[in-house]
Amino acid sequence: MLDQDLGDLASQEVLRKAVEAFNKIKANGQDRILERTAVVPDKDIKEIASKYELQEEIAKVIFVLEFEFDIPKELSANYFKFETNRLKEAKYELPDIYSFIIRFSMEEGFWIKYVSNDFPKKLLQRVTKLITLDRSLFGDLAGEKEDSALYIIERSYIVSEVIKPLLFSWLQDHNSANFCDAALSIICYMQQKAREKGEAIAEELCNRFEANMNSIGFILSELESKSWASKAVQEYTHVKKQIQHCKKDSSQMSWRLASELILENRLLMEYGALDLKSGIDYPMKSSTGEKRIGSPSNIAKKEGIIDDKVALTITNVEGLSKDKVQTTIIELVRENFDNATKTHKQKPSYFAKEFLERILNEFGITQMNVAKLMKKFDVQLMYRMSPMGAKEYPGLSVDEKVIKLLEETIMDIYTTREDLRKEIGKIIEKDPTIVARAEKALVKENDSQKLTTELTLRQKLKESTEKDMWILIRDEYLKELFSNPEELIAGAKLLKKLSLELGLLLTESESTTLIIAELEKIGLKVTDDNKEDLDKNICKIIFARLKDQREFN
Numbered sequence: 001m002l003d004q005d006l007g008d009l010a011s012q013e014v015l016r017k018a019v020e021a022f023n024k025i026k027a028n029g030q031d032r033i034l035e036r037t038a039v040v041p042d043k044d045i046k047e048i049a050s051k052y053e054l055q056e057e058i059a060k061v062i063f064v065l066e067f068e069f070d071i072p073k074e075l076s077a078n079y080f081k082f083e084t085n086r087l088k089e090a091k092y093e094l095p096d097i098y099s100f101i102i103r104f105s106m107e108e109g110f111w112i113k114y115v116s117n118d119f120p121k122k123l124l125q126r127v128t129k130l131i132t133l134d135r136s137l138f139g140d141l142a143g144e145k146e147d148s149a150l151y152i153i154e155r156s157y158i159v160s161e162v163i164k165p166l167l168f169s170w171l172q173d174h175n176s177a178n179f180c181d182a183a184l185s186i187i188c189y190m191q192q193k194a195r196e197k198g199e200a201i202a203e204e205l206c207n208r209f210e211a212n213m214n215s216i217g218f219i220l221s222e223l224e225s226k227s228w229a230s231k232a233v234q235e236y237t238h239v240k241k242q243i244q245h246c247k248k249d250s251s252q253m254s255w256r257l258a259s260e261l262i263l264e265n266r267l268l269m270e271y272g273a274l275d276l277k278s279g280i281d282y283p284m285k286s287s288t289g290e291k292r293i294g295s296p297s298n299i300a301k302k303e304g305i306i307d308d309k310v311a312l313t314i315t316n317v318e319g320l321s322k323d324k325v326q327t328t329i330i331e332l333v334r335e336n337f338d339n340a341t342k343t344h345k346q347k348p349s350y351f352a353k354e355f356l357e358r359i360l361n362e363f364g365i366t367q368m369n370v371a372k373l374m375k376k377f378d379v380q381l382m383y384r385m386s387p388m389g390a391k392e393y394p395g396l397s398v399d400e401k402v403i404k405l406l407e408e409t410i411m412d413i414y415t416t417r418e419d420l421r422k423e424i425g426k427i428i429e430k431d432p433t434i435v436a437r438a439e440k441a442l443v444k445e446n447d448s449q450k451l452t453t454e455l456t457l458r459q460k461l462k463e464s465t466e467k468d469m470w471i472l473i474r475d476e477y478l479k480e481l482f483s484n485p486e487e488l489i490a491g492a493k494l495l496k497k498l499s500l501e502l503g504l505l506l507t508e509s510e511s512t513t514l515i516i517a518e519l520e521k522i523g524l525k526v527t528d529d530n531k532e533d534l535d536k537n538i539c540k541i542i543f544a545r546l547k548d549q550r551e552f553n
Contacts (some may be wrong), residue, residue, distance in 0.1 A: 057101045137151055187202060273284065351402075380405055518541040
């Protein structure tokens with residue numbers, strides 16, 4: 001097995017597992033949408049279906065996407081219609097069969113919701129470092145030559161680990177589609193722009209990306225002599241070829257370039273959010289030290305003041321009478337509701353969920369219970385908006401229904417919390433030692449959880465098949481390589497770490513010596529240009545060493 005290209009095998013296996021994991025998220029998301037469509041009012045269904053000339057099953061999903069996730073009906077309808085037209089052009093017209101339409105509406109509804117709402121947030125968590133590098137190279141921060149190599153390496157990591165699984169999963173759900181179709185759809189969903197604008201947006205992104213690549217090309221050439229930068233040079237060369245290839249025929253766009261454009265799109269979205277200049281011709285340093293009114297620091301301060309006001313109100317209700325607490329909560333809810341819906345144009349339901357979650361956190365509710373309470377609130381809200389709920393709560397507008405439920409929920413939680421506090425107070429009064437015993441039990445539980453976490457890697461090494469152990473080593477090596485770009489250092493650190501799990505005490509120096517010696521046996525040196533071959537053989541050395549150690553144990 002080791003004679004095969006195990007690197008490729010590991011890469012494919014990692015992708016397969018990543019896509020499988022994402023598909024579970026997708027299945028849960030589709031179930032959630034399906035559940036919500038069950039209570040959509042008939043009047044709204046017919047109105048949407050008639051207005052946008054779509055099937056009622058799709059109209060239900062469009063209603064849910066706007067009501068639940070704040071995605072305008074016009075956009076959702078546009079995305080659905082574009083996809084049905086694409087299928088027609090691909091000679092795969094959607095059959096007018098109920099089960100087919102339901103499946104299509106759930107699949108496409110999930111993608112619209114996930115890519116519009118969830119994916120940009122997830123991606124933002126991974127691009128913080130990249131944004132800083134982007135600004136240092138093309139923006140308003142001072143930069144170093146080495147930033148160019150780090151920039152390429154960081155991009156390579158993000159597109160492979162985060163965006164690639166999304167692309168492959170998208171293709172599974174879209175017949176006769178290619179990576180270009182996927183990139184254009186995802187970019188439009190992220191920006192919440194009509195799908196017809198996809199080509200123009202992608203062209204602009206591609207031009208910016210290519211210009212940036214060209215501008216750092218000469219800097220990278222100066223770093224070629226440094227072994228840690230050779231990976232960046234290889235990636236840079238590969239991406240440049242992909243751009244040229246795509247220019248000849250966009251339908252032949254590779255997953256790599258599609259991912260790069262999606263990543264570029266997220267960077268520009270963040271520039272827009274930060275009110276930063278996002279053109280191509282950036283100066284290397286900021287020309288002025290002045291702070292803009294809309295600068296991130298000022299925005300953060302403003303948001304902090306709002307959060308503090310809510311926190312202060314929740315803190316100050318402690319000890320007040322129940323009537324006074326209720327009055328305070330009503331005032332707090334309505335003030336924030338007006339600000340969110342009138343000033344910031346938020347949907348009432350979207351505000352309610354966001355605000356309730358903030359209040360629950362201020363109350364100190366655990367995350368597990370927050371999730372349960374949010375789900376309960378969600379169900380109650382959908383019921384009140386349903387035809388049955390309309391009969392039970394007559395004469396109330398949508399806004400009033402949302403506000404009333406939010407006020408009732410917060411008040412119920414506060415009352416329950418206060419009752420629980422009093423009960424706990426009585427218990428402690430009877431037995432003061434119970435607090436110390438509870439703390440000891442908590443510490444013991446935490447220690448047990450830590451032990452379980454520590455044993456996980458050891459168990460994997462001891463119990464995994466050779467194939468799984470190879471994949472584990474490969475994944476861990478790539479993680480180390482991301483933190484330590486020098487192959488030898490990354491390999492030595494990993495060998496030391498994994499050997500320790502199997503009871504072999506190797507120092508980092510010993511691990512380094514061992515790897516160098518084994519590489520020399522097969523005629524390789526750390527300074528060799530073929531870094532992929534070097535990576536694979538370092539992993540082989542670690543694999544062989546751990547395999548022997550496992551058998552010895």
